[in-house]
Amino acid sequence: MPAVARARLSLLESLRCSIFATSYNPTSLRTGAKYLRARLRGPSMLNYYPKIVKISHFNKLFPGLDLEDTDEIQRRNDLAALRARGKGAPKKAKTKEQSRRLAKKR
Amino acid sequence: MPKIRVLRDMKARAGVAENEILRRAYLFVARNQSLPAQVRYQAQLQLNTFGRYTRPTTVKNRCTESGRGRGIISEFGLCRFQFRLKALNNELPGVRKASW
Numbered sequence: 001m002p003a004v005a006r007a008r009l010s011l012l013e014s015l016r017c018s019i020f021a022t023s024y025n026p027t028s029l030r031t032g033a034k035y036l037r038a039r040l041r042g043p044s045m046l047n048y049y050p051k052i053v054k055i056s057h058f059n060k061l062f063p064g065l066d067l068e069d070t071d072e073i074q075r076r077n078d079l080a081a082l083r084a085r086g087k088g089a090p091k092k093a094k095t096k097e098q099s100r101r102l103a104k105k106r
Numbered sequence: 107m108p109k110i111r112v113l114r115d116m117k118a119r120a121g122v123a124e125n126e127i128l129r130r131a132y133l134f135v136a137r138n139q140s141l142p143a144q145v146r147y148q149a150q151l152q153l154n155t156f157g158r159y160t161r162p163t164t165v166k167n168r169c170t171e172s173g174r175g176r177g178i179i180s181e182f183g184l185c186r187f188q189f190r191l192k193a194l195n196n197e198l199p200g201v202r203k204a205s206w
Contacts, residue, residue, distance in 0.1 A: 029140055030137055030138065030139045031138055031139070031140060032133065032134040032135070032137035032138035032139075033134075035130050035133040035134045035137065036130065036134050038130075040126050040127070040130075041162060042119075042122050042123030042124070043123060045119045045122055045123060045162075045165055046119050046120065046123050048119065048167060048170070048183065049108070049112065049115075049116060049170055050170060052107075052108065071107070
């Protein structure tokens with residue numbers, strides 16, 4: 001038998017919580033407060049990779065600029081070369097019947 | 107141009123940053139035992155509707171130089187080989203090859 005009654009002890013605990021500005025939670029219920037308290041991680045996640053500078057960004061920023069985008073020209077030339085050899089990507093399927101993935105399963 | 111896996115990771119990072127506050131709010135409701143079970147269940151269902159690239163666990167730190175996913179030295183954000191190359195080139199301040 002403790003020297004001090006349990007009710008008195010819980011009263012003391014609640015008073016202590018009010019003084020030190022902590023939450024009084026005698027039954028240890030999970031309040032989910034940790035999800036609100038934790039810092040947001042998104043902003044620092046976005047900063048991980050160094051920013052890519054592309055000519056197309058400037059062309060978009062200043063509509064009248066029209067700098068020559070060598071990367072884009074190269075990409076188009078490569079694609080044209082592939083298509084000329086019949087090695088380009090197939091056209092997107094418009095209907096379900098055209099879908100090769102479905103045709104294979106049957 | 108970064109490799110596809112790096113691009114995918116960038117997409118995941120953008121998605122996490124965009125949806126973080128809403129997800130946290132739902133998490134708070136779903137994990138709060140003082141709320142009615144019905145409400146918590148609804149919040150959990152809402153959490154399940156978020157896409158793959160909105161969860162912070164889908165984000166992986168990849169090598170900022172080569173895009174490699176394994177053997178990353180997190181202090182520099184580089185994989186072990188890129189770290190070695192840069193260190194030997196004196197491109198990492200304060201990093202020297204050990205010799206004794």
